[in-house]
Amino acid sequence: MDKQPQGYGIPMQGQPQAWMARPPGIPGVPPGLEYLAQIDQLLVKQQVELLEVLTGWESANKYKIQNSVGQQVYFAAEESDMCARQFCGPRRSFTIHITDNAGVEIIRVHREFKCCAGCSWCACSRGCAHEVTVESPPGTLVGYVLQKQSCIEPHYAIMNAQEEELLTIKGPMCIISGPCCPDVEFNMLSKDGTTEVGRISKQWSGALREYFTDADNFGISFPMDLDVKMKATMLGAVFLIDFMYFEQSGNQNQNNQLF
Template structure:
């Protein structure tokens, strides 16, 4: 499926060059991830949402360490679900490249949650399906309990990595880290919710995240760690001007 290229804004967008070669086992479009070990995910500020509180679909830029845009992420969700269900809404997130070609899709079903003392107590555990090249390549699954933990699973459901955050996800003028761990609890990377400054944190729900991982990690797993960013964002930080959580 093709999407129109992201509309230019006042700042010029510099896109990363597409790698010349793609390994046979690399899904189309994911060759951008072959030689990176960190990415920045920046949510766009939506002026309609800022001034009216009307919940709009989320959009994100995904940048490499040189500030070049690698992907653009656009939420597809029902407007009524956005207004009535807020951050617990179901959605699809399309990941597109610089020519508007969809290279991956993340799908989160509607699962009810409640919140107590800044911790999620799920009526249903949260999850997200990850597809690339028209095939399911994995899933993100929340672990039971009050601690912020998720499993990164392959297409067969086998657990590959664990993402573990603090017990209470609350920012006090500082970054919040979620460690990326192997099954034997070795830290190989991080998902970091970056503190954006008092004004931005107080008046918008547009968030910035950094994600780091080994450069030789399989591109499918790198993609799934990007998906973890969106699930964490919706679960813990998509809350401003809402009372749905």
């Protein structure tokens, strides 16, 4: 497996972080995804970038990914063009490098820039729909998250490497995170939409953090026995949802109204 690209290692500042012990290898499971076989919840915590808070200059996102007892499972760092971050905002192309505690890249999440993408009414065409690809290890495709056509509510297909839709995600009609509506929930359903099997929750982080930064917290829950490749793909869905609905540009709390 390739080492993490230079500049996207583990952050060394702050208090030491307790990491989840790496489980033994499992036949048929991509190296590094053994962690996901042992958990049914993840917390994705975006780090506050001081320069961005003070200047409004959009910096590359970084996230801690923790289990339910606060142990860090992975670290995620965005790779994107500096000019695109300033001028394309949350619509920008990005690659998220997800590493373990040794700095080895385990999962890679990528989204291409699509100038005409975003409107859920037009997402019937793949060229007008946002999507991310998920690889584990990097270079080996394990799944897709594809925006689907809908009237108002966000709707996504979770697909395997063969582009077979296995799960679906449906969001709420009103996506507003605040003290009166602390969590915004995106429900993960069976393919036919009849059975809830998990969820992604955007969690309220407090007024100062929400209004003056774009650092968001997400919780993910899924069945313990869900295929680890689908768990990794669902993690990729978190980043797509974050950029589409909660990522701020230039420190202005837009909530991405263009979407």
